Amino acid sequence: MIEGISIYEILTLTTILFFIGVYGFITRKNLISILISVELILNASVVNFVVINKYLYPDILQGVFVSIFIIAVAAAETALAVSIIINLYRQINSVEVKDTEVMKY
Amino acid sequence: MEKIIFYSLALVMIVSAIASVSSRKMLRSVIYLLFTLVGVAGIFFLIDYNFLAAVELTVYAGGIIVLMIFSVLLVHHIEMKLEVAKLSKRILVAIVCAIGAGVFISTIYSYDFKEVSIATTTTTTQIGTGLLSYKAGGFILPFEVISVLLLAAMIGAIIIAKGKKLDDVRRKTEERG
Numbered sequence: 001m002i003e004g005i006s007i008y009e010i011l012t013l014t015t016i017l018f019f020i021g022v023y024g025f026i027t028r029k030n031l032i033s034i035l036i037s038v039e040l041i042l043n044a045s046v047v048n049f050v051v052i053n054k055y056l057y058p059d060i061l062q063g064v065f066v067s068i069f070i071i072a073v074a075a076a077e078t079a080l081a082v083s084i085i086i087n088l089y090r091q092i093n094s095v096e097v098k099d100t101e102v103m104k105y
Numbered sequence: 106m107e108k109i110i111f112y113s114l115a116l117v118m119i120v121s122a123i124a125s126v127s128s129r130k131m132l133r134s135v136i137y138l139l140f141t142l143v144g145v146a147g148i149f150f151l152i153d154y155n156f157l158a159a160v161e162l163t164v165y166a167g168g169i170i171v172l173m174i175f176s177v178l179l180v181h182h183i184e185m186k187l188e189v190a191k192l193s194k195r196i197l198v199a200i201v202c203a204i205g206a207g208v209f210i211s212t213i214y215s216y217d218f219k220e221v222s223i224a225t226t227t228t229t230t231q232i233g234t235g236l237l238s239y240k241a242g243g244f245i246l247p248f249e250v251i252s253v254l255l256l257a258a259m260i261g262a263i264i265i266a267k268g269k270k271l272d273d274v275r276r277k278t279e280e281r282g
Contacts, residue, residue, distance in 0.1 A: 024126030
């Protein structure tokens with residue numbers, strides 16, 4: 001619990017963060033920028049899990065475990081995505097979405 | 106006091122998130138993302154989940170940001186400006202996102218959350234026992250699955266990033282040109 005802050009305010013903050021991430025995911029044209037937007041979306045959901053756990057069911061810890069798993073999956077996903085991006089850059093010398101034709105079809 | 110800290114954290118997080126998705130220099134956009142992640146860790150500290158805040162700081166702010174900075178420096182010319190989408194598309198997407206956020210926020214405010222106010226402190230011991238217990242409500246199976254996933258992701262990342270040998274690539278370009 002944060003003194004004087006209700007759950008609604010924190011959920012509003014995470015909603016705004018989530019939609020900023022969605023905006024970035026759609027408008028950016030660069031693979032690394034898209035990865036950054038995905039991180040924003042994942043972080044917003046992690047905060048949601050933790051806050052709902054703390055405010056509504058403080059005696060169990062399920063939300064904490066789920067957020068730890070989300071963080072681990074995000075780390076694995078980032079490592080794989082960065083290696084794919086670097087490999088792609090070696091082959092086509094660019095990380096723009098419009099040049100990425102190797103993985104199509 | 107907590108109110109002031111929370112609102113300043115929220116302001117920093119939203120401003121740096123917007124800067125991160127709209128900055129035209131890629132390295133700056135990664136650094137703005139770092140500010141947002143530190144803000145998330147601050148919120149975890151505020152609601153008294155110290156272990157999670159430490160995990161957020163080490164894994165996200167320490168690991169993922171460094172990985173991204175490495176990849177930006179490897180694949181990008183530092184003074185090159187990013188291409189941006191057309192203005193009409195950006196405005197359209199911004200409007201759609203604002204509508205979506207409005208729907209979400211109105212749904213949240215119309216739902217009656219039953220907040221309970223028990224001030225319990227969570228220790229790392231509790232988190233560790235919960236993660237490794239095999240009784241009802243224990244998380245041992247996902248814990249093992251996530252360790253296998255991390256191993257697979259690590260091996261896959263090494264194999265993908267290794268790519269073809271440079272000799273092969275050179276031979277292929279010579280054949281082509």
